[in-house]
Amino acid sequence: MWLAPAFSLLANAAARIYYRLTIAGERVPGDGPVLLVANHPNSLIDPIVVCAAARRPVRFLAKAPLFSDFKTGWMVRAVGAIPVYRRVDDPTLMDRNTDMFRAVYTSLARGAAVGIFPEGESHSEPSMVALKTGAARIALGTHAAHGVRVPIIPVGLVFRQKDVFRSDALVVVGSPVSWHDLAGRGVEDTDAVRLLTERIGAGLRQVTLNLERWEDRPLVETVVAIWEAEWGSGLDRAQRVQRLDVTTRILADLRREPDPRWDALVRDARTHQRRLARLRLSPKWLGARADLATGLRWTVRRYFL
Template identity: 30%
Template sequence: MNPLLYALYQLLKVIVRLALRIFYPSKKYIHAERLRFDYPAILVSNHPNTLLDPLTVAAKTQKLVFFLANAGLFKSAFGNWFFNTFFCIPVTRPQDTNGQKKVSNEDSFARANEHLTRGGILYIAPEGTSEMERRLRPLKTGTARIALSTEKKNDYKLGMAIIPVGLTYYRPRICGSRQIVNVGQPIFPQQYAEAYEADPIQATRSLTADLENEMRTLLIDTKDETEDQRLRLLESIRQNDSPLAGEERFRREIALLQEMRRISDPLFFEQLDTYGQLLKKYEIRDQAVAKEGKAGGLSLMTVLALPVYVYGWINNYLPTQIPVWIDRKMDLYPGYTATVKILGALITIPLFYYLQMKLVGWLFGAGWKWPYLLSLPVTAWVVWKISGRLRNWKVRRRYQSLSAEQKKELADLRKNVHPGN
């Protein structure tokens, strides 16, 4: 490989890891050690968050990763050069042709076979499309076809693996939210050799089904949006009463989903939905009901930090809010929101920090430039922390403004739907 391209890949990998860590500061990798291996492999994951999904997986993988990408990205001359140069292999989906011609990916599959035979790593999103939802859609057979055909061409001695990864986002469009990256056990296609020789189509389906079943255990896999919203509310109730973090919280949420599915009483779900609707109507959160609006004032530390908050808000406004404005103006599919914000911030933050530093040096003297520059990321963090406290304070204030009857109704509903009751 071209050493310059390899060096650029490693540099971009560092930038991506830093950007993802800032955007999803509560990111938790489960079994990250499974992304350290010494055999050819196909990495697969669910695909709710467009470009961030492959980047999240590749950023933690030790080896260089190639990507099986939507052929639409290669249509322009620049796109064709860029994505072919930077480790992507095009694949055409039936929806990309509008049914006007038969889809053939023989050349792409051949490139994938060759890459894996050489010991390479390939990322595939086997759902085929990206939908911002917490559930796994049925997998396409392309991953299994590539894996089995590659092993067959190597007399089933290559020893390649398919490594499933489950991605669970909690508020994927919002900077500062949680993310779980759960890496599953590798699946070795050579174990399907006998079945593939006897019936390639059935073996491909069997491998796809096994992969899908494994992936469903790695993420929050709700049936529909209604079930997802109910689970979020129940988990919020449980979290506010018994706080957990990281993997423990994730495991509890999976168990809570199974517990919720065993409930057959329609009254339970009617009360749960009513509770959620009232929280939305009053613009409050379960935390306020759980604590009965206690600690309604701001802490002394928060009050003392308000001047720093104002300074940070003013000086970080343009570099952090321009990407948000761009995302709103572009009005893209919501799955691109986080991507646009991160890519935009990678440009606006260095640019405006530099320009503002130069302006401060011009206004107040060169000696102020570097202290000012160093203050920007520090006060940006203060703004983020204080903003969360101010939001919680406003929620508590709204709860305190409710009548005694409204508070009692909320408390009774919460007690009736409390997990474990």
């Protein structure tokens, strides 16, 4: 764990060099136990970005094969990661997860921040996949073993183009998941584990973008940008992600329920999007005052940026 104290600083620097990183929403507590639960769209980059948002050392759960890989083994050990033994990797090692849970309980009881990606593996799907129960079991187990009710904080990761240098990356830190009513029920209570997993999922959906298909993203963003230009100019980044999520769900409802306005709405929004793109305008400029300063800003943006 020799690298753990410096890793959050290194992670913050690395994330901000590679991405245009924005951190929004709540603030991760600077001390005391906390369980950070995040979506997992970008493989080994995700712990780096979560650490940058946490601004404190975080012990991550990582799949066991990373510890035996000569390229990653030294790093995951140096930052204090805890190995998770998955059936898909080697079913004969699953019994070692008893030690994994014990190590996590102890770390949290001692006031550490622990990070977990409850989807279980990184992916490139347009929305979150079904969550595993590990995060819920960790929270319930820590309370049962040490009497500590750990704050569970959802962390949403939204990348514009995750493989592109200097592309936009947004981290949204959500409000703690409410689970005081489940704390005393224990890890053996399957209903408590299920309910807490559902609440964690709901918390994550509040801070992530979940599309039916990737092709919907430009449409959803255009619709939200139009809405912002008219009514939502005061939205911060976290509120904008929530607005994108609401718009995505409305889009899904319109697809399920035939509506004669649907085709016309999509056609108009896409036409609007293409016209703005040709002019290199964003919807927020449409309500701008026609004065010299605004004209100069638009000209510089249009021809020089």
